[in-house]
Amino acid sequence: MLRPHQMSSVIITCPNGIMEEVIKELHNLKILHIVDYSKNELADIGKPLENASRLSELLVRARALMAALNIKKGDAKFELKRGLLEIDSTMRRLSDGVGLKIDELKNIDEQLSKKQAARQELEILKDVKLPLENFASYRALSYFAGYVKDNSFLRQEMLKVTDKLMLFESVVKKRHFIVLFVDSKKGEKTIEALNGAGFSPVNFTSISGLKGSAAANLNGITDEIEGLQHRKKAIKKELEKLAKEHEGFLIAADQFLSEQLDKAEAPLKFAATQSSFLIKGWIPTEELSKSIEKVNKAAKNRIFVHFEPAKKDDKVPVKLKNPKFAKPFEFFIDLYSMPAYGEIDPTFFVFLTFPIFFGIMLGDVGYGALSLLLFLMLKRKMPKAKNFFNILILASFVTILFGFFFGEFFGKEFIHPIISREHEMFTLMYMAIGIGIAHVNIGLIVGFVNELKMHGIMHAIYAKASWVILEAGIALLALNYFKIISLSPLVGAIFLAISMLMLIKGEGFIAPIEVLGLLSNMLSYVRLMAIGLSSVILAVIINDSAKEFFRQGGFFVLIGILILLIGHAINIMLGLLGSFLHSLRLHYVEFFSKFFHGGAEKYQPFGAREE
């Protein structure tokens, strides 16, 4: 329960001729965690099986099709009857059709964006009585088109510059729009005049090539855009239909191809010589003899298998071993880091304390019941995240228990509480610190056991037991200070000094600085009370303000109900998030730091699909 599965290292040597059979059997067994071989002067890595390149090409095509048709990976309910041949022919047919449609879609999108840009420009020019072909480049003539802030004096100003000009004016969306043609020699002066009127230019690049009046063109282009959009919708519908038809096939093909490719590329992890190859890996010791027998049988006894238990400095992949009820909590360990082989696996401790911490922080019968319902529902909806929701369901259940302890129902005291979170802040704070001291010390004990196993009894005492002596010293001094016991303060001081010396020997000169860390670790558990307090007070505020509305009666009752609903919904969200993260943090930061090394690789047997 507290330790991971025992592992044995396995080396399989076999001739090249039966490589496929061995790989197939190993893939079936899903038991061997293969260690990648890195090429060196002794032996090269193996070559992938012949069909690997074809498989990977097919896989790329299958994934491209899935991306194009917007199909997500999932459970395949489709049966491939003829394997690769079927995949190849069906996919060829499918990708021709889909490819054409996707190309057309791209084409339409391009045209659409062009036409839409043109339409925007035409909208501006709609009221300007000017044929569009005039917007061309001239040698002796410049034109300026754009918005001006103030058009009242522009004509007079321009007449001062030159009398050879044409000025068109219109109003577009309450702004003054002008088009001005002048002799290009007078360009600079014109710009000055325009700047005086607050001119900001508009470029007309999308309408080149159009002829006739803007208004006439506008109608035409709007029709064209509508036509294109219509066509786009039709193509999308066709693609959706194709996706629906072939979803099962593609998912199954993707799965089949990935598996085949896994097998075909497996030799890349092997060491290979001219005529033989060698697989190194790990198998849980309890499954060892059975699986070796099976591989031997598949290879017709033509292989040689060497195995031995894990040695001290081996990099052993770790497979956690826990009873079924604690299994979901392996999720947290996986999220953090796998414990090193030989280290204590903290899953069981997390299983014991995580729901309690969560419950103390949320601690409300109503909130607990609601979140219980929510997570039960979500679990049914998302069976993939089953472990995660199992944790939360257990935590919600404990929340209800603590709700009775604190006597809270949606922030209201509905029974006489054993401890009231609202009024007995200090009791709860001391309780929280007490829990902290206990929890941190459990961590130290686990650390002691770890050190004992890895570095022997002396190191364990110096590095971990010293902390307990330190705590005893501080406790003695404190008790003495508050005159609870009458003992010379010297005794406490001696305890402190001894523990300091041991710490320096066990964990190095940096250790005494950590003393402050230990203190802050324990105080950190005050959050058990703090998060709860803020959640209660928020709930009370929500209830009080709703009550005020209820008292006024009539229409205000509705507002009161609304406040209750929204307020408590927000408070539950905040409470769930806070309780979850802070409970997790107390484990990761305060608890794990007392013993956990971690860093091992996760046991991932060849052939098992990733979850």
Next chain:
Amino acid sequence: MVAEISTGLIALGSGLAIGLSAIAAAIAEKEIGAAAVGAMAEKEELFGKGLILTVIPETLVIFGLVVAILILNLAK
């Protein structure tokens, strides 16, 4: 409701204790969090470590809260 000015000052002091420590924690967490998200983008397995490093400064607020409660207790 007439409160004495000393009560008001106590409330103010306790508010400052928690508010300022929360700002301090926020500043620390801002930088750590940004770096942690950056690291996670490169390597997703770092989520656990990133989370831990990000929440470490939260202890500051807890200290602030303890002090705030102690100050509030003066009012009684």
